[in-house]
Amino acid sequence: xxxxxxxxxLSIIVLLVYLLRSRTSARTKAWVKVGGVLFVIAAVxxxxxxxxxxVVANWLGVARxxxxxxxxLIIAFVFTTLSTYMRFKDLELKYxxxxxxxxxxxxxxxxxxx
Amino acid sequence: MRYQDxxxxxxxxxxxxxxxxxVADIRSVFDHVVLVDDGSKDNTADIALHAGAxxxxxxxxxxxxxxxxxGVEYARSQPGAQVFATFxxxxxxxxxxxxxxxxxxxxDDVDLVVGTRFAEPTVSKPPLLKRIILRxxxxxxxxxxxxxxxxxxxxxxxxxxxxxxxxxxTMSGMSHASEFITLAVENGWRVxxxxxxxxxxxxxxxxxxxxxxxxxxxxxxxLRGRLSR
Numbered sequence: 001x002x003x004x005x006x007x008x009x010l011s012i013i014v015l016l017v018y019l020l021r022s023r024t025s026a027r028t029k030a031w032v033k034v035g036g037v038l039f040v041i042a043a044v045x046x047x048x049x050x051x052x053x054x055v056v057a058n059w060l061g062v063a064r065x066x067x068x069x070x071x072x073l074i075i076a077f078v079f080t081t082l083s084t085y086m087r088f089k090d091l092e093l094k095y096x097x098x099x100x101x102x103x104x105x106x107x108x109x110x111x112x113x114x
Numbered sequence: 115m116r117y118q119d120x121x122x123x124x125x126x127x128x129x130x131x132x133x134x135x136x137v138a139d140i141r142s143v144f145d146h147v148v149l150v151d152d153g154s155k156d157n158t159a160d161i162a163l164h165a166g167a168x169x170x171x172x173x174x175x176x177x178x179x180x181x182x183x184x185g186v187e188y189a190r191s192q193p194g195a196q197v198f199a200t201f202x203x204x205x206x207x208x209x210x211x212x213x214x215x216x217x218x219x220x221x222d223d224v225d226l227v228v229g230t231r232f233a234e235p236t237v238s239k240p241p242l243l244k245r246i247i248l249r250x251x252x253x254x255x256x257x258x259x260x261x262x263x264x265x266x267x268x269x270x271x272x273x274x275x276x277x278x279x280x281x282x283x284t285m286s287g288m289s290h291a292s293e294f295i296t297l298a299v300e301n302g303w304r305v306x307x308x309x310x311x312x313x314x315x316x317x318x319x320x321x322x323x324x325x326x327x328x329x330x331x332x333x334x335x336x337l338r339g340r341l342s343r
Binding site: 092095099100103104106108109110112 | 150159164166167168170171172173174176180183187286
């Protein structure tokens, strides 16, 4: 085994532990964990047998496994960026409503109009 | 005094040098002014209060759209409030335009009157580049086209209680103008346009939004429907 393989597998296992230890308990989160475990299995396999990814790449008309991985990474990155953007917008709206509620508690009325 | 049922909503951010005159000017015609201080660092709020405005202070800066929503929520909860107007704090609007728009609201039996800089005959001239961009903004907005509006981003609007009660601006920044028009289409409000004059003083120019912000406005408009309300 190469050093890089050991390092990659180690980091993947750290990721797995982190994922499984998160305490959010909603049902959707459970599916995220299942997906995470599947991802870890696939990742360890791809690290130990990198040439097998080239086989999959060839099925899809891509020359090298590394290229296929990069395409997948780009798509995942764009998806993550967009969902983060939408989530931020959502939070901004909640934040604005919270600030508005605070503002309406602190109205100042001119004395002659009280 | 006339117009006892009118509330003027003024969103303001760091306008201390002009806000006193603007509020006093509004108060010479309208009794009820609510100024939303959008987290100003100067003493905009104190000056406006002294000039006779109700002041609603945002604890942090949220943007003009959020300030308008706050002001309308405050005004619509006031007893007797029936007519509402948004009015920019930098002194670029004229009061006689507001008065004419309020009269239009009742005579034309519409829910919302928006100001336009582009009605014929042209009464005011924005700088050329701004003119082009504002026209394009009106043309690319499906809602503005649907209602036949010529000016998508005029700060002067007059509307009735029905609009105020349903108003729910979610775009905190400068995209609220197009959102306002989109809400009008979605809710079936009757909309009319009234020619108004904008006083492009050096001060209001320096406070105006950079034209590049148009890119953000178009982008926000595309994403708007995908946000949970």
